Amino acid sequence: MTNYEKIKSMSLDEMYKFLDSSVLLLCEACPTHCDDGDCSFALKRWLKAES
Secondary structure (H helix, E strand, O other): OOOOHHHHHOOOOHHHHHHHHHHOHHHHOOOOOOOOOHHHHEEEEHHOOOO
């Protein structure tokens, strides 16, 4: 299994935990652009939103 395949097969919770704990996800690079500092809620909402 490639890294791409592993990421594609992640559940929503697995993806959230991966992104939340990732060193790569810095505030400047975060796609949620939350201003209130509640990154966990904003990230979960963003993952569930339509692209």
